[in-house]
Amino acid sequence: MSRDDIASIPDIYPHEVGEAGTRPTPVRSLLTDDMEEIFRFATRELAQGRVALATLVEIRGGAAHALGSHVAIATDGRFCGYVSGGCIEAAVASEALDALSQDKDREVRYGEGSPFFDIVLPCGGGITVSIQVLRDAQVLSQVLTELQQRRCAGLRYTRSTEQLEMVEPPARAGYVDGCFSTIYRPRTxxxxxxxxxxxxxxxxxxxxxxxxxxxxxxxxxxxxxxxxxxxxxxxxxxxxxxxxxxxxxxxxxxxxxxxxxxxxxxxxxxxxxxxxxxxxxxxxx
Incomplete structure (x- = not known):
């Protein structure tokens, strides 16, 4: 049984709901940092509702993952992907669940310069994560199609309009004209x-x-x-x-x-x- 098969079984990753109206408990669904797997997870979940996509957009000091790394979070608390070495992903998923409940994007800082004094990155640096609420799978499906055809793809996120769109692949992930652009390359x-x-x-x-x-x-x-x-x-x-x-x-x-x-x-x-x-x-x- 593949990891995709396991991820498609709803009851194999239980989450705590508690009292009515309380937020689900974040729980990791897949142990992967492969972007294609993360996007496939997101597109599957988008068929059932909304998904939050967290993106690493700033690194202060050292970091375990590169700019443009992702975590995808479903409304029931299941998530996959990494933006750190595994130390803050549950906290990112928690913020993403808040963003989903409020239907509004947000940006969160962790580590150095963060308001969360109890969340410390072991590397001693800091990161900023942008969280977008996705309502359909079109743009992610387009990226997956490009990669399946062995072509690079690019996405650009505009914070002011909360818009995620396909663009020509940039040379590297980062801010361009106030928008964060990410490049995706075919699997090596x-x-x-x-x-x-x-x-x-x-x-x-x-x-x-x-x-x-x-x-x-x-x-x-x-x-x-x-x-x-x-x-x-x-x-x-x-x-x-x-x-x-x-x-x-x-x-x-x-x-x-x-x-x-x-x-x-x-x-x-x-x-x-x-x-x-x-x-x-x-x-x-």
Missing amino acids: RVVISGQSVEAELVAALANSSGYEVVTYTKRERYLPDIDHCTAVVLLHHDLEAEQALLHAALRSNAFYIGALGSTRTHRKRVDRLDSSGFTKAQIHG
Whole structure:
């Protein structure tokens, strides 16, 4: 059973309601900081009602997560995602439930400069979290569609109008002209080629890290797709065996290409690539 299957079972994550009209108790639904999983959780819950989306918009000092990190909170108190190392997410969910009950966005500071003296970030810094009340899943679904097609996506939140909209992906998450913009990149794909224990171990490590893993051998009829969010790892003990995939990788816009071999082996590899017409820029990055 997958984590998505578990999350779809309403009674497996009970919450305390207490007296009539009291706020539900926040409870973590999924142990994930994967943005696609967070957005899928939010879109499922939006089919039943409203959802709050908390976004990390400011970091003062150190922080465990990057700007643009999210927590999605359902009206029954279930939430997923991280904006810290796990120390304030329940407090964020509590604020989000208040925002949902009042149907109004809000911004909250934690740690350094925060009014909550009893909520201290272990790193000693501070963060600001913006909480938006979402009423439909359209914008989140658009982001998920872009990512499924291996394209970057961008969202912009305008505090004055409480509006969240799709925009061209910014270079990085942050404030632009008074609005907070976030960039979302496709899941990192790792193409691993090799028929050795090293290849198996690297594939297992990449898979456990949440990457999309593609294994390739010369027996495959077609070369795998390689795009700007792809890393190519060649773990052969034979230069001939790696050649087809290496040539394809060097002609692509893969962000990383690595190949196994000693200094002598790599010198031979470079000579072979040079004789095949590859430029120094392609060979040496």
